[in-house]
Amino acid sequence: MEKYLDIIKNSYFGYWNYIQKSVLMELNWENYFYGLILISLVVWGLEIMFPWRKNQPIIRKDFWLDTFYMFFNFFLLNLIVLIALSNTAALFFNDILAIVNLSIADFQLFDINTFPYWARLLVFFIVIDFVQWFTHTLLHKYEFLWNFHKVHHSVKQMGFAAHLRYHWMEPVLYNSMKYIPLAIMGGFSAQDVAIVHFFNIAVGHLNHANINLDYGYLKYIFNNPKMHIWHHAKELPEGRKNGVNFGITLSIWDYIFKTNYIPHSGRDIELGFEGDEQFPKDFIKQELYPLVKK
Numbered sequence: 086m087e088k089y090l091d092i093i094k095n096s097y098f099g100y101w102n103y104i105q106k107s108v109l110m111e112l113n114w115e116n117y118f119y120g121l122i123l124i125s126l127v128v129w130g131l132e133i134m135f136p137w138r139k140n141q142p143i144i145r146k147d148f149w150l151d152t153f154y155m156f157f158n159f160f161l162l163n164l165i166v167l168i169a170l171s172n173t174a175a176l177f178f179n180d181i182l183a184i185v186n187l188s189i190a191d192f193q194l195f196d197i198n199t200f201p202y203w204a205r206l207l208v209f210f211i212v213i214d215f216v217q218w219f220t221h222t223l224l225h226k227y228e229f230l231w232n233f234h235k236v237h238h239s240v241k242q243m244g245f246a247a248h249l250r251y252h253w254m255e256p257v258l259y260n261s262m263k264y265i266p267l268a269i270m271g272g273f274s275a276q277d278v279a280i281v282h283f284f285n286i287a288v289g290h291l292n293h294a295n296i297n298l299d300y301g302y303l304k305y306i307f308n309n310p311k312m313h314i315w316h317h318a319k320e321l322p323e324g325r326k327n328g329v330n331f332g333i334t335l336s337i338w339d340y341i342f343k344t345n346y347i348p349h350s351g352r353d354i355e356l357g358f359e360g361d362e363q364f365p366k367d368f369i370k371q372e373l374y375p376l377v378k379k
Contacts, residue, residue, distance in 0.1 A: 125246065129244075132244065135296055145242040158249050195270065205277065209270070210281045216262050217333040245293055248290050308334055322346060
């Protein structure tokens with residue numbers, strides 16, 4: 086038990102020091118704080134210059150709520166829950182394996198660090214994105230998980246900051262699902278993670294942005310606002326009540342597994358989910374909703 090307490094304590098101190106260094110600009114490429122701000126300002130500028138829904142205000146409905154979610158989920162949530170939880174979960178998993186004389190290294194099929202740099206990044210990116218796509222389908226398939234995911238689908242006017250409106254339980258599930266695939270491939274450097282993470286954040290912001298953006302043939306590879314808007318549609322087609330267009334960064338998984346759906350432009354469709362009129366409108370009640378819902 087003592088080693089678990091030490092990991093939790095060290096996780097908090099370590100991440101708090103990282104946050105301080107980020108804000109004080111003592112970090113370079115791994116500065117997620119200013120990286121998130123820069124990406125957000127760029128995409129917001131694109132929303133203002135090239136709006137898809139021209140009658141949607143620049144400060145749209147729930148803009149400030151989503152902005153709070155963005156910084157809470159990206160930084161404070163890690164400080165409060167995820168870093169300590171991830172580290173203790175990893176130690177617990179290793180302790181369980183040790184009972185049967187195994188370690189996480191025994192599951193490693195290959196060492197991705199022996200790959201050329203571009204191949205290492207590409208494999209890391211593709212594997213992570215597929216795991217996230219699959220996890221996303223689970224959030225829609227099972228009612229228990231869907232009640233947490235409703236927070237994200239409570240967005241009524243789409244904008245870049247809606248990307249990071251989600252319940253804190255979601256990254257717990259996502260990170261748990263990614264643990265084994267990453268262990269199978271071996272370790273990744275902090276720089277690898279930062280590059281892929283910044284790219285995913287940029288695409289995720291664009292997917293949710295009010296931007297008249299058409300990727301051409303690349304829309305069959307990368308998720309985009311004209312595809313993702315249908316993921317948030319309040320009215321879903323018959324036989325697709327668990328949702329459509331689950332892609333996170335890549336859209337190709339939806340085309341491969343036949344979960345794609347873009348019947349027309351979708352610019353002015355109603356967003357949300359059935360019964361969202363009764364869904365809480367403030368941060369605290371939204372966070373508590375899945376825990377108190379009967």
